[in-house]
Amino acid sequence: MPISVKKGGSYQTVQAIYLKKGGVWQAVQSAFTKASGAYTSGYSSNIGPYQIGAALTLGGRSYTVSDGDDFNGSLDIITPAKPLGKYAPVRTYQLSGTGQGTRAATGGSILLKVYDVDPWHTGFNDVNRGNAVASYADSIVQAAGRLKLKARRATSAEKLTYQDTSNLPVQASIIDSATALYMTAPFYFECSMARLQNGGASRLNGWHPTAWLLQGNLLHSFNGQEIDWEGNANGFYPANYVWTSGSGATATVGTTITDNNSGVQRKFGIEVAADGKIYFWLDGVLNATQGPTGINTARPFRFIISSHAADFPEDPYNQSTWDAAGDTGAVLDVDYVMVARSSRGNFVPRLPAIVQQVNFGQAFSFVLPASVDLWGTDVGANEYIEGAQMEVNEPSGNINGGWNILPTGVSYNSGTRTLSGTVSDKAGQTIINRIVNVAGSTCRPHRIVLQVGPRATVDRIANVTVGQAYSFDLYAVCDCGALVTNSSGQRAKTITVSGLPAGLSYDDNTGLITGTVSVASAGRITVTITNSVGQTATAQLACVALTAGTGVAAPTLTGSPTLAASWDPDNTSTVTLSSTQITNLAGADSTALALANGGGTGPNRVLASSGRYVADFLGSSSQYLQAASASIGGTQIVIFSSAGAALGANTAVFCEDDQASGTTANRQQILKIGPDANGGIVSRRASSAASSDGQSFKGNDTNLHCAIGTYASGSVPGTLYMDSPNAYVNASSVALPSTLTHTTLGARRASNANSLFHTGQVHRVLKYSGVLTAQQIAQVLDWANLYYGSAKS
Known part of the structure; x- marks a missing residue:
């Protein structure tokens, strides 16, 4: 809790005040100011009926009231504009169906039916485009000393903002103390809460209110213990789970405490003893015990309070009861949360939280404070550090499981206290906590906020067709994670664009590029993205406008090398079809050599995601194109993609060969794709009798690539370029073939x-008579990347 102190004639905010007691610095739990001649507390010294520092005895075991929250004041949760909010509202706890089979305390499986929201949430993956969804406003409310978490039926419009727009019929809420408070056994936790379903008028079948303690981070596939006062529409029951990499063993203890749906507060307690034994308390009376459980008592717990809905075996979900309750829904009304430690202190950071801004995809490194400076004492090895992923659209955020101690690409060296790494999966904000895990203590974590700058998720906008109305959603490909709103829940993410061709314009209110162009062109536009905390990133995105059916002209290369052959399935004037299958592909760019289906059916001509037509080969023995002509030496270029799942056997994309010969000595072959330990290789052979003289290059992927193979005269090694001007060179020198009779696309002969x-x-094929220079190869790669979007490195 920040405290104001007078320094240099003015008041300044500090995180806490520390006094030295017994040789150890300790945080003062209350700050007092003088008003009307008497000192009053500026930080409540009471939590519900308990006074901070008071002794508490349970079954002969002694504790000291240490910390908690009586929920006075305004709602204090983390939002995009408030990274230092107290509690974490969590979206990463949206369990996939396969991850829910072990979550029922009574031994069966349950299926969650909810999407968790909060008043500042902009919908799953920011579907509401930077603006908080207005109807989320009452999902979590704090007023009159109470925290109220609501679950209610979702409207049709609200479901469109969820990660599953059809199977999540309940809008729910959750808070997590992963960013506020931890406790290490032995300790006692108590939560005073009341249940009210449909305003007390009726029960909502499948309601799942819970106060739970958890070891592990905010993703559901965790390792550690979960201890709950778990609920359904009938009441609460104590439960215990032991999780190992997301799989849980469930133990039910005690019996269901039936409640009368009256909104009466009851005190639910969980005590974790030093030996791992668990005691469940209700209104100060022991309700059930379990263990010792073999729990890892050295690992800290945090508390979570949730108002969910689920399909239980003992309380099946019933949509009609939720529909009848309408917006009233079911409310979990929390009066206070209290934690009592057994012997050691309540560790509170002496230093402010660290907010570190880093660029997406760029390395960072910084040193964390020494423990004696942070905690007032050297805690040695009794520290624990882990990430707290809250949102799906933040670094490492997901809903499909996965245990991430730290965000992907981030590591911590405890010896040097260095946090370092490179975040390259998602932009946005992620939180890392530094926690003291001394036995019997409580701890407010020291927070490290990584704000990862924005990025463009594409390197081009969708292709433009001359004379046709155009619309492209630029907002959707400019990733800021959850850093999109201001403190009022209004959009604060901005995008500017320059360099658009005549006829197109960008509107930052809609996030769309729209218009109609009248002239073909190719170039790059400049896009600048700014997130809600002021970080910016600039990207150059390809923007290509073409006349429909004309295809793409061959690149203009320095020195004007001779283009021997050219094929473009998008050039309508060169394509002969039988239904959707190509029977003849004439030469483009004024070249003469045509490829025919040779009696088979030929590949299909399909419209690719780029908006251009391509030759689509299905691995069929009848789907190839061939010409009874070939040229020895030179440079082959193919822009292609492979169906990754089909790389279980050798395939060939483009080959010039002597059809009468069965040896590789009379073959110029680019892109022979075959299996290896990584699922597939891309290789090139140049007139070698060796069984495999190509270079292992790519794994089993479906990306678009530009492959360039050169075949020089004399005893010179053949080379392969793949998306890069850096060549893969064959190990041995080879002579050019003596005879070549056929050119084949989609197979080899x-x-x-x-x-x-x-x-x-196959998107495009070119054949040059000579070996291209390094400069020319770089120009081809630039051309392929600009017009087709092939990878470039």
């Missing part, structure tokens, strides 16, 4: 037969 039929799409 040898001994008068075709084989190794390709599965995947």
Whole structure:
């Protein structure tokens, strides 16, 4: 709790006041100011009926009231504009169906039916585009010393803002103390709460209110213990789970405490003893015990309070009861939360939280404060550090499980106290906590907030067709994570654009690029993204406008090398179809060589996601294109993608060969794709009798690539370029073939037969008579990246 102190003639805010007691610095729990001749507390010294520092005895075991919250004041949760809010509202606890089978305390499986919201949430993956959803406003409310968590039926409009728009019929709420308070056994936890369903008029079948203690971070596939006062529409029952990498063993203890739906506050307690034995208390009376459980008592717990809904075996979900309750829903009314420690102190950071801004995809490193400076004493190895992923659209956030002690790409060296790494999966804000886990203590974590700058998730906007109305959602591909709103829940993410071709414009209110162009062009636009905390990033995105059916002209290269052959499935004037199958592909760019289906059906001509037509090969023995002509040496270029799942067997994309020969000595072959330990390789062969002289390059992927193979005269190694000007060179020098008779696309030909039929799409093929220079190869790669979006490194 921040406290104001007078320094240099003015009041300044500090995190806490410390006094030295018994040789150890300790945080003062209350700050007092003088008013009307008497000192009054500026930080409540009472939590419900308990006074901080008071002794508490349970079953002969002694504790000291240490910390908690009586929920006076305004709601204090983390929002995009408030990274230092007290509690975490959590979206990463949206369990997938496969992860819910062990969550029922009574031995069966349950299925959660909810999406968790809070008043500042902008919907799943920011579907409401930077603006908090107005109807979320009453999901979590704090007033008159009470915290109220609501679950209610979701409206049709609200479901469209959830991660599952059809199977989550309840809008719910949750708070997590992962950013506020931890406790290490032995300790006692107590939560005073009341239940009210449909204003007391009726029960809502499947309601799942719970106060729970948890070891582990905010993702559901965790390792550690979960101890609950778990609820359904009938009442509460004590429960205990032991989780190992997301799999849980459930133990039910005690019996269901039936409540009368009257809103009467009851005190639910959980005591974790030093030996791992668990005691469940209700209104000060022991209700049930379990253990010792073999619990890892050295690992700290945190508390979570949730108002969910689920389909229980003992309390099946019933939609009609929720529909009848309408917006009233079911409310979990929390009066206070109190934690009592057994012997050691309540560790409170002496230093303010660290808010560190880093760039997406760039390395960072900084040193955390020494423990003696942070906690007032050297806690040695009794520290614990872990991430608290709250949102799906933040670094490492997900709903599909996964145990992340720290965000992906981030590591901590405890010896040097250095936090370092590179965040390269998602932009946004993520929180890392530094926690003291001394036995019998409580701890307010020291918070490290990483604000990862924005990024563009694409390197091009959708292709533009001359003369046709165009619309592209630029907002959706400018990733700021959850850093999109201001303190009022209004959009604070901004985007500016320059360099658009004539006829197109960008509107930052809608986030759309719209318009109609009248002239073909190709270039890059400049997009600047600014998130809600002022971090910016600039990206150059390809913007290509083409006339429909004309395809893409071959690149203009320095020195004007001779283009021997060119094929473009998007150039309508060069394509002959039988239904959707290509029977003949004539030369483009004024080249003469045509490829025919050779009696088969030929590949399908399909519209790719780029908006252009491609040749789609299905691995069929009838789907290839061939010409009875080939040229020895030179440079082959193919822009292609492979169907990754089909890389279980060798396939060939483009080959020039002697059809009468069965040896590789008379073959110029680019892109022979076959299996290896990584699921697939891309290789190139140049007139070698060796069984495999290509270079292992890519794993089993479906990305778009530009492959360039060169075949020089004399005893010079052949080379392969793949999305990069850096060549893969064959180990041995090889001579050019003496005879080449056929050119084949989608297979290879040898001994008068075709084989190794390709599965995947071919976007463009070029053949130059000579070996391209390094400068020319770089120009080809730039052209392929600009017009087709092939990878470039």
